[in-house]
Amino acid sequence: xxxxxxxxxxxxxxxxxxxxxxxxxxxxxxxxxxxxxxxxxxxxxxxxxxxxxxxxxxxxxxxxxxxxxxxxxxxxxxxxxxxxxxxxxxxxxxxxxxxxxxxxxxxxxxxxxxxxxxxxxxxxxxxxxxxxxxxxxxxxxxxxxxxxxxxxxxxxxxxxxxxxxxxxxxxxxxxxxxxxxxxxxxxxxxxxxxxxxxxxxxxxxxxxxxxxxxxxxxxxxxxxxxxxxxxxxxxxxxxxxxxxxxxxxxxxxxxxxxxxxxxxxxxxxxxxxxxxxxxxxxxxxxxxxxxxxxxxxxxxxxxxxxxxxxxxxxxxxxxxxxxxxxxxxxxxxxxxxxxxxxxxxxxxxxxxxxxxxxxxxxxxxxxxxxxxxxxxxxxxxxxxxxxxxxxxxxxxxxxxxxxxxxxxxxxxxxxxxxxxxxxxxxxxxxxxxxxxxxxxxxxxxxxxxxxxxxxxxxxxxxxxxxxxxxxxxxxxxxxxxxxxxxxxxxxxxxxxxxxxxxxxxxxxxxxxxxxxxxxxxxxxxxxxxxxxxxxxxxxxxxxxxxxxxxxxxxxxxxxxxxxxxxxxxxxxxxxxxxxxxxxxxxxxxxxxxxxxxxxxxxxxxxxxxxxxxxxxxxxxxxxxxxxxxxxxxxxxxxxxxxxxxxxxxxxxxxxxxxxxxxxxxxxxxxxxxxxxxxxxxxxxxxxxxxxxxxxxxxxxxxxxxxxxxxxxxxxxxxxxxxxxxxxxxxxxxxxxxxxxxxxxxxxxxxxxxxxxxxxxxxxxxxxxxxxxxxxxxxxxxxxxxxxxxxxxxxxxxxxxxxxxxxxxxxxxxxxxxxxxxxxxxxxxxxxxxxxxxxxxxxxxxxxxxxxxxxxxxxxxxxxxxxxxxxxxxxxxxxxxxxxx
Amino acid sequence: xxxxxxxxxxxxxxxxxxxxxxxxxxxxxxxxxxxxxxxxxxxxxxxxxxxxxxxxxxxxxxxxxxxxxxxxxxxxxxxxxxxxxxxxxxxxxxxxxxxxxxxxxxxxxxxxx
Numbered sequence: 001x002x003x004x005x006x007x008x009x010x011x012x013x014x015x016x017x018x019x020x021x022x023x024x025x026x027x028x029x030x031x032x033x034x035x036x037x038x039x040x041x042x043x044x045x046x047x048x049x050x051x052x053x054x055x056x057x058x059x060x061x062x063x064x065x066x067x068x069x070x071x072x073x074x075x076x077x078x079x080x081x082x083x084x085x086x087x088x089x090x091x092x093x094x095x096x097x098x099x100x101x102x103x104x105x106x107x108x109x110x111x112x113x114x115x116x117x118x119x120x121x122x123x124x125x126x127x128x129x130x131x132x133x134x135x136x137x138x139x140x141x142x143x144x145x146x147x148x149x150x151x152x153x154x155x156x157x158x159x160x161x162x163x164x165x166x167x168x169x170x171x172x173x174x175x176x177x178x179x180x181x182x183x184x185x186x187x188x189x190x191x192x193x194x195x196x197x198x199x200x201x202x203x204x205x206x207x208x209x210x211x212x213x214x215x216x217x218x219x220x221x222x223x224x225x226x227x228x229x230x231x232x233x234x235x236x237x238x239x240x241x242x243x244x245x246x247x248x249x250x251x252x253x254x255x256x257x258x259x260x261x262x263x264x265x266x267x268x269x270x271x272x273x274x275x276x277x278x279x280x281x282x283x284x285x286x287x288x289x290x291x292x293x294x295x296x297x298x299x300x301x302x303x304x305x306x307x308x309x310x311x312x313x314x315x316x317x318x319x320x321x322x323x324x325x326x327x328x329x330x331x332x333x334x335x336x337x338x339x340x341x342x343x344x345x346x347x348x349x350x351x352x353x354x355x356x357x358x359x360x361x362x363x364x365x366x367x368x369x370x371x372x373x374x375x376x377x378x379x380x381x382x383x384x385x386x387x388x389x390x391x392x393x394x395x396x397x398x399x400x401x402x403x404x405x406x407x408x409x410x411x412x413x414x415x416x417x418x419x420x421x422x423x424x425x426x427x428x429x430x431x432x433x434x435x436x437x438x439x440x441x442x443x444x445x446x447x448x449x450x451x452x453x454x455x456x457x458x459x460x461x462x463x464x465x466x467x468x469x470x471x472x473x474x475x476x477x478x479x480x481x482x483x484x485x486x487x488x489x490x491x492x493x494x495x496x497x498x499x500x501x502x503x504x505x506x507x508x509x510x511x512x513x514x515x516x517x518x519x520x521x522x523x524x525x526x527x528x529x530x531x532x533x534x535x536x537x538x539x540x541x542x543x544x545x546x547x548x549x550x551x552x553x554x555x556x557x558x559x560x561x562x563x564x565x566x567x568x569x570x571x572x573x574x575x576x577x578x579x580x581x582x583x584x585x586x587x588x589x590x591x592x593x594x595x596x597x598x599x600x601x602x603x604x605x606x607x608x609x610x611x612x613x614x615x616x617x618x619x620x621x622x623x624x625x626x627x628x629x630x631x632x633x634x635x636x637x638x639x640x641x642x643x644x645x646x647x648x649x650x651x652x653x654x655x656x657x658x659x660x661x662x663x664x665x666x667x668x669x670x671x672x673x674x675x676x677x678x679x680x681x682x683x684x685x686x687x688x689x690x691x692x693x694x695x696x697x698x699x700x701x702x703x704x705x706x707x708x709x710x711x712x713x714x715x716x717x718x719x720x721x722x723x724x725x726x727x728x729x730x731x732x733x734x735x736x737x738x739x740x741x742x743x744x745x746x747x748x749x750x751x752x753x754x755x756x757x758x759x760x761x762x763x764x765x766x767x768x769x770x771x772x773x774x775x776x777x778x779x780x781x782x783x784x785x786x787x788x789x790x791x792x793x794x795x796x797x798x799x800x801x802x803x804x805x806x807x808x809x810x811x812x813x814x815x816x817x818x819x820x821x822x823x824x825x826x827x828x829x830x831x832x833x834x835x836x837x838x839x840x841x842x843x844x845x846x847x848x849x850x851x852x853x854x855x856x857x858x859x860x861x862x863x864x865x866x867x868x869x870x871x872x873x874x875x876x877x878x879x880x881x882x883x884x
Numbered sequence: 885x886x887x888x889x890x891x892x893x894x895x896x897x898x899x900x901x902x903x904x905x906x907x908x909x910x911x912x913x914x915x916x917x918x919x920x921x922x923x924x925x926x927x928x929x930x931x932x933x934x935x936x937x938x939x940x941x942x943x944x945x946x947x948x949x950x951x952x953x954x955x956x957x958x959x960x961x962x963x964x965x966x967x968x969x970x971x972x973x974x975x976x977x978x979x980x981x982x983x984x985x986x987x988x989x990x991x992x993x994x995x996x997x
Contacts (some may be wrong), residue, residue: 027910029961030914031934060931064932067934068934068935072937072938
């Protein structure tokens with residue numbers, strides 16, 4: 001009861017501190033007035049005497065007020081608010097430090113906040129659904145390979161039948177559809193074949209018509225589709241009578257039964273949904289489509305209870321599953337990414353926090369220098385009774401104002417730039433963002449920012465405050481009267497300079513190198529005619545599979561060996577049709593657009609199996625090099641029989657040969673990709689190609705080319721060289737593809753320039769950002785080094801003046817100042833260079849960069865010490881002596 | 885003010901509770917009431933009254949409201965709460981027991997031992 005009362009009082013106090021202050025004044029003023037009147041009345045004093053006596057008999061007014069504040073719990077608040085006011089005053093008084101400090105902290109906070117926000121979207125998506133925290137993901141985990149097994153139709157059937165702790169069990173498979181309306185409008189759509197529960201689990205009602213039902217999943221049911229808001233607008237102009245119309249998905253007509261509201265894209269970024277028709281009875285383990293599975297926790301059931309039930313069911317059914325040699329583990333997890341990725345995303349916060357600390361250390365040295373100039377003020381406050389704690393709080397408060405200003409600027413920058421960065425990120429991925437990636441900042445991000453601001457204030461305010469109020473302050477109070485600041489870094493001076501310089505020398509080259517790594521490395525002396533090309537994605541079999549699935553998995557299993565051959569035939573036909581089109585000069589296929597979100601593969605050399613490196617590989621068809629202007633300069637290129645026979649041969653880029661082969665002849669060498677579980681063959685290098693880097697565009701560098709086996713993959717990237725404007729071919733390419741094969745989907749078809757544009761844009765954005773960040777940090781580090789050296793030498797100004805007055809040789813003094821600074825900065829440079837060269841930067845180019853940065857720091861540091869030394873030499877000896 | 889005594893530690897709160905139990909009072913009124921009921925025998929450091937009043941209010945033993953004093957000034961008036969009344973009863977009983985025990989002890993003469 002008492003605690004509640006006290007808390008209530010405290011809360012009231014916090015809210016109405018100003019009111020309480022004025023009421024307290026009024027209450028005590030009344031007391032003094034009444035007592036004054038009484039004294040005048042009873043003792044016959046005049047008003048002035050009476051008032052004086054009343055004040056005396058009352059006792060220390062301020063002390064009692066402070067006691068009342070203590071009682072009310074507003075004492076510390078009162079102090080704090082004063083500290084913050086002082087902090088704001090300090091910001092205004094030292095604009096240079098304010099701008100520099102705010103800017104660097106803002107940069108560090110913006111980076112950290114952006115990552116935090118991004119990782120939140122990955123780790124714990126905020127789904128826009130009713131009771132969204134009860135939606136879970138089911139994963140069938142292969143313990144042996146530590147990987148998720150998506151082909152889990154059999155498990156899904158068992159779980160759907162038996163699980164009681166989960167409702168609305170959803171299975172969905174991502175598909176692509178080449179959709180055509182009755183009036184011949186067409187588009188490539190991202191779709192999902194999904195169980196009807198995919199709608200009920202979200203509890204989102206359709207905008208028009210209905211969602212899918214369990215009856216739609218029946219084999220004999222007519223094919224129906226639910227379309228998304230975007231499709232409704234773009235293909236049907238928002239026609240409200242769309243329900244009941246037919247949309248052709250590849251070759252199959254489907255009836256539109258509903259339209260979902262804007263923003264609905266479950267389970268990720270889909271825009272059309274058709275029923276998933278699982279034939280559980282004939283589906284074996286590790287067979288069937290690749291599924292995502294979701295569900296909703298039953299009312300009152302915790303995720304742990306659901307996991308327990310799932311584990312029990314899985315164990316029971318494990319005996320019957322034909323999964324010899326596989327250890328599977330069923331997992332229920334919150335909607336979002338798996339544990340491994342989540343942990344990685346969380347750990348990635350650490351470098352950003354470390355970066356913030358480095359930045360704070362820089363600002364702290366400047367604040368330290370400023371604090372030293374205020375030592376007189378601190379001494380007076382201490383003499384007037386302020387405790388050390390009080391002064392430390394004051395300095396902390398000042399720092400907190402600075403860091404919070406920086407943090408707020410950083411938070412705002414992140415808020416405004418995040419959307420742009422995300423949009424570019426997904427544009428480069430060639431995939432729209434999942435529907436839960438929303439702009440705006442989460443509450444936890446704001447709290448995180450506040451915590452970072454506190455941490456930064458501890459570093460920036462805490463260290464100088466403890467030092468400024470330490471033993472030396474008492475010494476100074478004992479020897480009042482000497483001019484200038486006496487707070488010195490002493491032994492700490494050398495340490496601070498060395499650490500500061502070392503951090504800069506160690507960190508800045510990494511930042512600069514990271515920025516450079518993102519720059520396009522291609523030589524652009526010979527411009528690639530990217531404006532003459534058209535590119536796009538040809539997707540063949542998704543619809544075929546869905547048709548096969550509709551016919552039953554039995555048919556699919558029987559025809560399993562034929563599908564790739566069929567696909568190969570379709571590729572061949574489409575390529576011929578493309579090439580025969582008027583205005584087309586050439587056509588080539590690769591398995592993926594080189595350098596776009598391109599995975600790296602680890603490889604080993606046959607004659608040196610200890611050698612491991614990473615490389616990006618593209619599967620290219622026989623025409624790719626010719627079409628894109630590549631020249632085979634050694635050995636041979638890829639041949640038709642490499643493709644048809646699926647030969648393990650490889651053509652490598654000249655750049656790779658120069659880097660890895662170091663003079664050896666690459667032809668005949670063999671390499672292997674040990675981490676590719678599906679392909680453990682040794683590939684023989686049969687040729688070397690040049691001139692492909694510029695043709696591959698602005699993405700990551702691709703160094704190896706293996707034969708593109710038509711039909712092995714369901715999708716491929718095509719390049720068409722046009723004699724004239726390639727954009728005129730876009731519609732024709734679509735038409736040719738669907739005329740050649742009903743099931744063929746052509747997606748993302750656009751001029752090559754346009755396809756590369758997002759990478760150029762993101763390069764400009766990210767490189768620009770990184771360069772700006774590195775530049776600011778470098779500039780601030782140099783200012784910091786200059787300031788700290790200037791400060792330490794300035795403190796010796798009187799000493800230098802006196803020495804000159806006593807006849808010392810000015811030249812000798814400059815040399816001594818220079819020598820000391822040189823040793824301090826040199827020590828830092830050596831320490832930083834040692835750290836960096838022993839860890840990450842070892843090449844001669846890297847060392848050159850380190851040397852440039854070290855040189856800059858050395859120059860600024862020495863300037864910082866020599867300029868004030870020169871100023872000190874100009875002090876009149878008499879002035880220096882008088883000051884003593 | 886001859887014959888006046890310093891307050892024993894801890895007794896100011898009890899006196900304030902007693903004073904406001906006799907009617908609503910502002911701060912200075914509390915001082916006058918204590919002087920009055922103690923016959924001017926108890927010396928109170930005037931300023932100390934206010935931390936004590938605010939402490940008792942925070943503890944919920946008294947409550948305050950703003951009103952108008954006899955000479956038409958705005959003043960903060962304190963009065964006892966139900967909790968305060970019950971606490972006053974307990975404290976008075978404890979004090980009386982202590983006072984009786986002290987009086988008894990101090991009245992004792994050698995013959996009574």
